[in-house]
Each structure stands twice: as structure tokens, then as C-alpha cells.
Amino acid sequence: MAAKTVTATEVVRNFSDILNQVRYQAAEFEIVRGKEVVARLMPPAPGGGVRLDQLGALLAGLPRLGSREADALAKDIDRGLARMRTDVVEWD
Numbered sequence: 001m002a003a004k005t006v007t008a009t010e011v012v013r014n015f016s017d018i019l020n021q022v023r024y025q026a027a028e029f030e031i032v033r034g035k036e037v038v039a040r041l042m043p044p045a046p047g048g049g050v051r052l053d054q055l056g057a058l059l060a061g062l063p064r065l066g067s068r069e070a071d072a073l074a075k076d077i078d079r080g081l082a083r084m085r086t087d088v089v090e091w092d
Helices: 008-013 015-025 052-060 067-083
Strands: 004-007 029-033 036-041
Touching: 004 008, 008 015, 008 029, 015 029
Parallel strands: 004 029
Antiparallel strands: 029 036
């Protein structure tokens, strides 16, 4: 959908109507002041992420580590844990 061009004055006078168009019709607006586009008003991008009930399926679909990769990861974790300052980090 092409963006509609509106002046800043039109936006002020019709703000509620313009927001409704954005929300319910996915309309997009370019707001001009003088001859310059100063802002764009559009629906937000779809939210990212995964619902918690889909997390298990997502993790199950990830590639598995090979034995060398798993060993390297375990060593990295051990090195990281060895460098932690236990006087700063409190574990429950």
C-alpha cells in the first residue's frame, strides 16, 4: 500500500482518524511540513520471537553438535566458570 501524504496540520486536526486508519486499515502516512517529509506513520513491524509453548519444537529442530563441538563447548564453559569471581557472583 502506498503511503498517503498529509501535512502536519492535517495530522493535528485529524489525529484520531489517522491513527484508526493506521491501526485498522494498515494505512501509512508521510507527514510533510512545507515541502519536506518530516515523519512517517505506519503500523509497527510484527513482533518477533517464539511463544513459550513452541520453544520445545524450535529447540528440537536445531542441528545437533558433533562430539568435537560438544567437547569444545564444554571446555569453553569450564574456562568461563574458572574465570568467574565467586566473591562477586552469588548463586542461590
